[in-house]
Amino acid sequence: MDFNLLVGGQAGQGLKTVNSILGKVLFREGFNIFSSSDFMSRIRGGHNFMQLRISDQKLYGPDNEIDLLIALDKKTAKIHKEQLKEDGIVLIDGKSEIIDSRAILVPASVIANDINPKGINTVFVGATLKMMGLDLENAEEILPDFFVDEILEDNIKLLRRGYKAVEKIYDNLKKNVTGKEPEIFIDGNSALGYGALSGGLSFYSAYPMSPSTGIMNFLAQQQKDYDLVVEQAEDELAAVNMAMGGSYTGIRSMSGTSGGGLALMNEAIGMAGISEIPLVVADVQRPGPATGLPTRTEQGDLLFAVNTAQGEFPLMVIAPRDHKDLFYSSFRALNIADEYQIPVILLSDQFNADSSKNIPEFDFESLEIKRNLIKKADYGKKEYKRYEFTDDGISPRAYPGQLEDGLVLIDSDEHDEKGHIVEDGEMRKRMVDKRACKLEKLIEKDLNEPEYFGEEDIEYLLITWGSSYGPAREAFQLLQADGIKVGLLSFNDVWPLPKNKLKNLAERVELVTVEMNSTAQFKSLIASETLLDVEHDILKYSGRPFTGKEIYNRFLDEVIDNG
């Protein structure tokens, strides 16, 4: 069972509410669910839409063929008509002209005018639930999360009236019921923020920027319950340098932004490199360059992130592949930043950020916070040197005030073991080597090889990094079902690039990267790091995410037919 619902309308019509309530109800009902959104960079008007895909099978991404189109305005019906399946249905406001024979009318504006003219959207929720054969219990339970007291009653009424206004239509919607672990339904930005919070984040300083602001929103809400400070900085330069200051004093600190903000944070990320201050920065990518398409998705910042900042220094870049991974990756990023005293960039994107998915509850038992700070007891009268040379390049880290006699001096210039500016070439060389050494250790000890899906014996290997995993995973299954000998390699750690699995697999197969950008950046990275020739790339750069079927079809066209 694979059922796809699209809710569309103008910005400001309360689409997000419809989507969120329906999403949560369907989640509680026990469906697998993938919810994604397509927003314009404006507050009202225009055309926005959200997709809710449900199934009894696991879902990895959106689909563009629609079963049920919920049109909050006329434009929606027009724009998305083409996507409607043969047996698809359009749910539309009663006063609208019927532009499609498959339309079902709901007198939404009439009902709303009766009760509360702003509540058209809630009527649609009620009607949709009825059509899907679900009851109102879950919806009514959820409603208080979305409406303040004054309008709650109205909305319950609106919901019920909508419910009554139409008939049940679908009766074969299958839920995922067998042996399910406890699950949550979460969006990508919250998952990322949640992972950081679970890692003991004490300070998040950022400047609002779509599509990263959701991380800050999530964390800001937690301030009352946790020892956490969320500060909106005057600009990104302040944001990232504040985080470094926090980290210097010993607390876990992080910043987040999108590419344009990352461009302003570069210099500081380099500083975290040379001054060995743990720093985590999330870059939630959107199509660039410059302002680009603020509310759309792309994976165009890879090489920029990997080559962030002038000069050379150890850096890790992690591109979480999905919602579960977003949580565990940001938790892990904080550990790695602390362990190696380096900057870590979390490379998410709008597709990750603004979509929601049901995933297993997070396993807090498995989480271990590793601060890698010195123990005060070890430093009686021993002199403290912030950049002490050690075998693995990692110096003992104290925070200011921790030691009564030890001072912590950090520097953005090249420096000696005590942190003082130096200019001599020998010390420069040793310090560069010291820092490089940390990355060596990270590669040996903490780098995650990509995850492989597929049989031993394959002819093609799909390669993804970050969020293109989801749609590619679906394509992989479709291709497999066709009997094509294909495997899927999904990279999460992208810098340093883990090479072993890729090299092993590459020997006998044709390589295909699947990337949301126009220049196949991951293909370049693979070439520069492994000299492997990736024969094909399936690229997309319209700002809209891939669907599994799209990759499947393009694979057949571009890889097999041109093979």
Add this chain to the structure above:
Amino acid sequence: MDFNLLVGGQAGQGLKTVNSILGKVLFREGFNIFSSSDFMSRIRGGHNFMQLRISDQKLYGPDNEIDLLIALDKKTAKIHKEQLKEDGIVLIDGKSEIIDSRAILVPASVIANDINPKGINTVFVGATLKMMGLDLENAEEILPDFFVDEILEDNIKLLRRGYKAVEKIYDNLKKNVTGKEPEIFIDGNSALGYGALSGGLSFYSAYPMSPSTGIMNFLAQQQKDYDLVVEQAEDELAAVNMAMGGSYTGIRSMSGTSGGGLALMNEAIGMAGISEIPLVVADVQRPGPATGLPTRTEQGDLLFAVNTAQGEFPLMVIAPRDHKDLFYSSFRALNIADEYQIPVILLSDQFNADSSKNIPEFDFESLEIKRNLIKKADYGKKEYKRYEFTDDGISPRAYPGQLEDGLVLIDSDEHDEKGHIVEDGEMRKRMVDKRACKLEKLIEKDLNEPEYFGEEDIEYLLITWGSSYGPAREAFQLLQADGIKVGLLSFNDVWPLPKNKLKNLAERVELVTVEMNSTAQFKSLIASETLLDVEHDILKYSGRPFTGKEIYNRFLDEVIDNG
């Protein structure tokens, strides 16, 4: 003949004056000359030195074995003693203790106390000229360029007294006299600035940053004679955005900085990419990351420059190989920026910037400024569209006010042909392709293949980019003289990477990059662009430039012995 002179002392002792006067005199005398400097990031004290190497043969870089060591303080003699050739000589102030048997005393402080206590350095100039067997004519002619009227007389006296105080020593200094074209003696920053000025630069906006400030200094001095505005901005963000504004209104505009400043200019460079505003930015590299070593040299910004800014857009990166090239490259950069309406990064470095060399006079006849602006006459009533789709992706460029009825609208968001914000995926895709198309044309029409030096039949290929050319060129000659079958490929255009010559040569030989960085960035770039395996890299990252002999020795050790 190869004679190497080192002047050392504390910051503030007037070293630069000694060096500049000697340099110019030796140039006028007809020697080939390479002058380089080693400065600390401070104003007084410490230890600085400058090297003047002269020869009758062409010179490409500095040498570290010293013939004549001019020690303005005791430290200098100590520090550089080891570098002194067997028959080397130390010229030292009379009141110093003699720390080396090869010392010759000049009573510099005594003389200076007589005439002007601040003039010790000028006494040394006089003494040096005498030892080298040169007369005072050139020096006295030059002196007014260095000293204001009030102290000019004193300095002439100091010079003469110094001259009288020692004996002639060298009598085999050979000049380069045969068939010489007219030449100039110029430093790298001035050459770069001069090239831009010759390209019709009207506006240079920058924020001071070593080692790039010399460009701004050079240009600021020209303001009285040319229609040029040099503006010191409040920060690099302002600097680069100002330049874009200038360029938008139709004048040639440029900014310059070092890596830390480039990190702040990224977002704007990306904007120049998407909004198709011609923009030239010079990055005069120093060792990074962050503050690093402000007055030293490195080639550590290559991949950062190539991958500047989030997102994808056409960009060119040119790394001038030497002083002649610095001039022609910045001239050319302005042409290319205008022709393709793209950002161009000039990647120089401190070694280029702060060294001086004799080179042929610039050939102004060969320079042709190509603005690529529309002709007003072509636009009668035709509607003007800033981003009009064309075959080669290059849209007709007008400036605001140029057309009575045409308006010029540029945008950092994705946009349509008229410059208005768009969000639809199809237009996005077309615009990305349009911009990419320009780079295709550039590659075909305007990309310079690297210069090759050597025979047809080689076993090893030295590969350099930018300024490592000079020392590598010397090493290449030394290796050739040893009968080693080696060639040298010197890249000037580094992005897009010209591949033809390299691929042709690579077939039969071992590849060796020579780079001033610790991670062999050019090797990575070659790998990602050509899949060629560069077997060796000769790297240096102490902040000090290579010498030819050093590369030569390391080649023997690291390439041949480990071959």
Add this chain to the structure above:
Amino acid sequence: MVNEQEFTIAAETAWCPGCGNFPLRKALSEALQEMDLKPSQVAIFSGIGQAAKVPHYIKTNGFNGLHGRSLPPAIGARVGNHKLKVIVESGDGCTYGEGGNHILHNIRRNPDLVHLVHDNQIYGLTKGQASPTSEESIKTGIQVEGTTSEPFKPIQFAVGMEASFVARSFVGRQDHLKEMIQRAMKHRGYALIDILQPCVSFNKINTYQWYDKRVYRLSEDYDPTNLDEAFKKSREWGDNIPIGVIYKNEKKTFRDRLLLEDDQPLVEKEFESGDADKIMEKFK
């Protein structure tokens, strides 16, 4: 009166119905029209935000640049072609937040341009975070219990810095706003107008009504050239908010300080590479 609607574009905007940006645009285009300017003689520079979309919705040359960077490219334009009428226009967040350093230093630079700040006391485009000018008590998704800073006071700041022309207006006072814009256009030097512009979607405190009740025109005998008085006046906020030219001070402009020889715009000058060859003498 010139050709009506010379500066008006019919295209749909991305602004919310009822937004204060509409009346602002109206006042601006009428002001320009009445001043006998042609669209091609004017260039508007903006950053990023809802306000910053103005160049798309009005018929002039336009430079829709980066968030926070509306002022610097306008300086470049003053260098390239000082015959263009330059208007800088952006939101409160873009101007006073991300772009704070540029307004600080351009007050010192005193370029001859008009700076219109759409001050809705909120980050509109990014969906309602506090901006530098937001009231301390505002609650948003980020500022869950209000801001962690005092509000930035643009007029007080600009008067405190002795900016050349400092005014406040309100989109709910069309004639006043138009007059302010025209006076600013005629002023020689940097002219800032902080324009109260309600955001109907996110700012539930500073609404049309809120401003409407509070703003009052400066009296006829108010002397905007008296700095001390202006500094006092600049601090009035709350129940009574003065609109008008709060401070004025004619002084040397940026262009006055450049070393250019004549009045011909740089963009119109001819240059031959050979003109530069004489510099070689310096290197001989």
Add this chain to the structure above:
Amino acid sequence: MVNEQEFTIAAETAWCPGCGNFPLRKALSEALQEMDLKPSQVAIFSGIGQAAKVPHYIKTNGFNGLHGRSLPPAIGARVGNHKLKVIVESGDGCTYGEGGNHILHNIRRNPDLVHLVHDNQIYGLTKGQASPTSEESIKTGIQVEGTTSEPFKPIQFAVGMEASFVARSFVGRQDHLKEMIQRAMKHRGYALIDILQPCVSFNKINTYQWYDKRVYRLSEDYDPTNLDEAFKKSREWGDNIPIGVIYKNEKKTFRDRLLLEDDQPLVEKEFESGDADKIMEKFK
């Protein structure tokens, strides 16, 4: 008196002989010493420049950060461990030029820290370009005929913004400077001291003598809590330059506005990942 020279480092500095940074450092280390502080209780945050090298030449914790970014990491430190005494110290270029936006917004944020600006009216480390505070008439390699802007006036600016504590001192008045530092340290909130600090290498206008002739102490009866008077006083410059606390105004600090529960520094708090599991309820 505590252990003499507790805050003094013997190491060689990169400063020029005679530089005003030496007496500034002396006043600072004596001030700290007299306040019974231990080096490990103090952290100095600086940017890049000659002044910014201070953390290397004095015995405290030190954060020698990026050019222009001395203030932001200090805010991070206020979050992480408010028991540390935080001093921000950098040059005029670093603070008012590259870092202008941070001082603008930290006046609003009002963090409890002391901000010492070494104001030599020049870019020292980069060899003598005009800084924001340079006199208009200064001639440098870049400013060949003087600056293209009016000088930035730090005190006027800070008073205009109603910063919490605004003072000026001069390194040639050791006792005064020490007193100012100590008063700033005791002040609750953001305390700015603009310190006149001759640069003997590059600033040939504002020399020791130049300042010496001009500075005068504020009279005993000067009331720094009167904003209008302070604004007048803040504009005195030229033949008579007042030193002392020009303006003072105790108000809510940054930390007062945070939503933290108790006074324990965040760096000392214990946290277990499991504490966060209850948030999952929200997503069910």
